[in-house]
Amino acid sequence: MSFAAQIKIPATYMRGGTSKGVFFKLDDLPERAQVAGQARDDLLLRVIGSPDPYGKQIDGMGGATSSTSKTVILSKSSQPDHDVDYLFGQVSIDKAFVDWSGNCGNLTAAVGSFAISNGLIDSARIPENGLCTVRIWQANIQKTIIAHVPVTNGEVQETGNFELDGVTFPAAEVQIEFLDPADDGEEGGSMFPTGNVFDELTVPDIGTFKVTMINAGIPTIFLNAEDIGYTGTELQDQINNDDAALKRFETIRAYGALKMGLISDISEAKSRQHTPKVAFVSPPKSYQSSSGKDVHETDVDLLVRALSMGKLHHAMMGTAAVAIGTAAAIPGTLVNLAAGGQDREAVRFGHPSGTLRVGAQATIENGQWVVQKAIMSRSARVLMEGWVRVPADCF
Structure with missing residues (x-):
């Protein structure tokens, strides 16, 4: 043979x-x-x-x-x-x-x-x-x-x-500029696919949650950490070793994708694992990062944890960072409120591995929020x- x-x-x-x-x-x-x-x-x-x-x-x-x-x-x-x-x-x-x-x-x-x-x-x-x-x-x-x-x-x-x-x-x-990062194409149709900076998302057998659903960088669903039983200081093992939690996040993600117009039937979420992302936010708190580095409450504007492909990310996806920076610049989003609610053109957030700064400028044009670019540094x-x-x- x-x-x-x-x-x-x-x-x-x-x-x-x-x-x-x-x-x-x-x-x-x-x-x-x-x-x-x-x-x-x-x-x-x-x-x-x-x-x-x-x-x-x-x-x-x-x-x-x-x-x-x-x-x-x-x-x-x-x-x-x-x-x-x-x-x-x-x-x-x-x-x-x-x-x-x-x-x-x-x-x-x-x-x-x-x-x-x-x-x-x-x-x-x-x-x-x-x-x-x-x-x-x-x-x-x-x-x-x-x-x-x-x-x-x-x-x-x-x-x-x-x-x-x-x-x-x-x-x-390496400095990266994401120009016009909001999605203005067929999927979702605008930065906020429902037209709202926050909505209520009902997930059968799990609950109803306040969410901000945004198409910027990558389609992302933001929740408040305390609404889903977390502090916002969690590290990977606390989420990824909990099969029930991962299943719950995936169900929330699927129903969020449906509400965002990214899928037409809940079953389609299984073949679309990369998008949308799910993230949860909280006001600043002190915690120890996965490397043992101390992140102090005064070091950051808010905390964010995000899931990618069904697992909590060890740091932060770059596209999700664009979504975070964009949402932080727009009053009334859950991200903006977690960061204190004030106008801002940049935000530093805490993630499981430490902190990251991302900048974005938002303006209203013809009654719609517009972000010309988001900026961050990588290597x-x-x-x-x-x-x-x-x-x-x-x-």
Whole structure:
């Protein structure tokens, strides 16, 4: 009996923010995986090592968490005034599907670096020393993102002294601007899909909760921590080791997705795990982060915990940080109220690994809230580059 040999595909394994993923150039993929469809999904599943009933992704590049089960496909941009098209695939760990419904804000920090190093940026636009501005078209959500990538001696500068809570070692700072981060497309239709800065969400057999549902960065459902029995200081194990709590959060997420118009039937939530996110907020409190670092009440404006792919995130998703900063800038949202209720253009929030600052400016235009951009700083680094190998008959 003969078996198909393995093939090798050029790839780069990168950290961006508090996530890791496998990066590909579109034209390096096998021809049938260069277009969206089952072949592409099957290839990426095999690269990452999914579906894995053991939940470990031992036979692939994934790290068995939502933060490390990610793929990115990049190409020269098809859009005017943009440098690179960025397509993100969130790979399920234990199920055979890739979710293309949203962006990864953390890996966005690595997109500019990869694009510069892999010939996707016109060399005339790369300074010998300074910042290279990379204009990214985020293909999943049809939005523009600007990355300011440090360059030294004509090459991407990855080392530095910028520290990001949730990342062990310091690196070079990459500033990211998410332009017009609110969703104005078909899904949801506006920043606040119900037209309200807060609503009541009824979840059968669980309860009715005050929520802020927002489409900014990534569709997100915010709840008050105390309304669901938490303080807002929880760390990963307190949530992720509680199967009943995870099931309750998933049910809340599903009914929130329905109310946001992201799905038309509650059953569709199972095949849309990446969006929307669920997060809970509380006013500032002191706590000890997962690394043992003390976060003092006076260090932050509020606390936020968020779930990704059914588990509490170890830090904060970059796209969810955009949602937090946007909601904090708009009076009356649960995020704004948890932060004290005043007008603000930036917010520092506490998450399980420490703190993060994100800025956003909100204005009312024609009776609707509008946010021109949200800004945050991340870092990125190449971890390994070369080829990944997969069986030739896996896709």
